[in-house]
Amino acid sequence: MPRGRVPDNAGCLTIGVDVGKWLLHYVVTAWMDDGSGNVIDYGRFDVPTADLGVEAALMSALRQFREYTQAGWAVSEGEPRRPDCALVDVSYMGEVVRAFCKETRDQLKANVFFPVMGRGVGQIRSDRYLRPKSTSAVVKAIGEEYHVALHRSDGAMIVEVNADHWKSVLHDRLSCPKEQPGAIVLFAASPNDHLALAKHLSSERQIEEFIPERGTVRRWEKMKKDNHWFDAAYYATMASHFCGVRLSSVRGSATIPQTKREPREALETPDGRPFFVGDRT
Numbered sequence: 001m002p003r004g005r006v007p008d009n010a011g012c013l014t015i016g017v018d019v020g021k022w023l024l025h026y027v028v029t030a031w032m033d034d035g036s037g038n039v040i041d042y043g044r045f046d047v048p049t050a051d052l053g054v055e056a057a058l059m060s061a062l063r064q065f066r067e068y069t070q071a072g073w074a075v076s077e078g079e080p081r082r083p084d085c086a087l088v089d090v091s092y093m094g095e096v097v098r099a100f101c102k103e104t105r106d107q108l109k110a111n112v113f114f115p116v117m118g119r120g121v122g123q124i125r126s127d128r129y130l131r132p133k134s135t136s137a138v139v140k141a142i143g144e145e146y147h148v149a150l151h152r153s154d155g156a157m158i159v160e161v162n163a164d165h166w167k168s169v170l171h172d173r174l175s176c177p178k179e180q181p182g183a184i185v186l187f188a189a190s191p192n193d194h195l196a197l198a199k200h201l202s203s204e205r206q207i208e209e210f211i212p213e214r215g216t217v218r219r220w221e222k223m224k225k226d227n228h229w230f231d232a233a234y235y236a237t238m239a240s241h242f243c244g245v246r247l248s249s250v251r252g253s254a255t256i257p258q259t260k261r262e263p264r265e266a267l268e269t270p271d272g273r274p275f276f277v278g279d280r281t
Contacts, residue, residue: 003187004041006030006073006081012243013040015069015086016116016235018228019097021054022047024061025200025228028073028083029184029236035247037173037184037240040073042197042229058093062100066113083112084243087159087235090115098156114148115156116235120163120219129162144241161238167220168206170234182247184237200229 001007010030018025028041045065049057072080090097097115104113119129132139132147141148145162176183186194203224210216 001038001040001187003189004073005187006040006075007032007038008076009033010038010081012084012240012245013073013081014236014239014243015083016232016237016239017065017086017088018231018235019058019062019089019092020047020228021049021092023228024065025232026065027229027232027236029233029240030073030081031240031243031245033245034181035245036181037237039184039186039233041187042232054093055096058096059100062088062097066100066104070108085239086113087116087239087242088113089231089235090117090158095154098151098154098158102156114159115151116159116161116238118161118163118166118231118235120165120167129160129164131162146238146242159238159242161235163234164219166234166238167204167230168218170230170237171201171206173237174201197229199224200227201233203227203230 006013007030009032011033012031014029014031016027016029024045024047026041026043026045027039030038030040032038045061045068047054047057047061051057052060069083069086072082075081088097088101094115101113101115105111119127129145131145132142132149135142137150139147139149140157145165146159148157148159150156151158170184173182173184178185186197204220204222204227206218207221208216208218
């Protein structure tokens with residue numbers, strides 16, 4: 001597919017955004033009902049920190065990016081597609097990102113943009129992800145190695161993610177033969193056009209180490225400085241599960257894995273209330 005074109009059979013559109021002092025890196029992925037992903041767009045937005053100061057500059061860049069996403073991406077027929085879910089990294093200038101996501105929710109009248117925090121042994125804070133056992137007044141929904149919780153200071157909803165797990169999922173999907181369900185492919189371009197992205201996606205490596213009282217654990221170790229599109233890509237991959245895309249297989253069977261898209265209310269929530277993603281109400 002050419003850049004910016006949404007496949008006709010795409011079930012949902014997700015975005016991951018890595019936030020920095022000078023740049024926003026984003027990845028947009030369209031997901032098919034068989035669990036396959038097609039990266040239809042990625043790029044960077046300048047953050048004019050030198051002109052506006054970091055807080056105002058970051059908010060300005062995020063608002064420009066929101067306008068970009070709401071213009072949508074082309075389909076063969078009908079109106080352009082807008083994202084069903086966008087996860088914005090909150091590890092840098094978290095207060096600004098949370099304020100932006102709240103502003104966007106009020107403006108769009110929809111749960112589309114969410115702050116996200118990646119946790120893992122190899123992350124900046126080196127704090128491993130702890131999956132809640134059940135929902136509560138704070139934990140609003142639980143998914144596959146991620147959950148949605150209320151932020152203590154302002155009550156904003158934040159998606160906390162096991163970074164080590166979803167980075168592994170992303171690399172597994174990228175290494176699949178492209179004809180196999182669950183594979184992630186890139187839009188059509190020359191190899192040189194994707195060189196910068198490839199460097200980001202290969203900026204970390206998975207290693208195993210023994211930790212007392214935990215045994216052997218797998219974690220991702222950073223080898224190169226620039227890994228921003230890698231973070232954005234695994235956020236977009238995790239967001240597909242958040243939106244209901246599933247890849248299921250029969251254990252011990254040689255049958256090609258089949259996938260299904262679960263309803264959004266399949267996420268575990270308190271009192272049986274559904275937790276919706278992307279619905280415009």
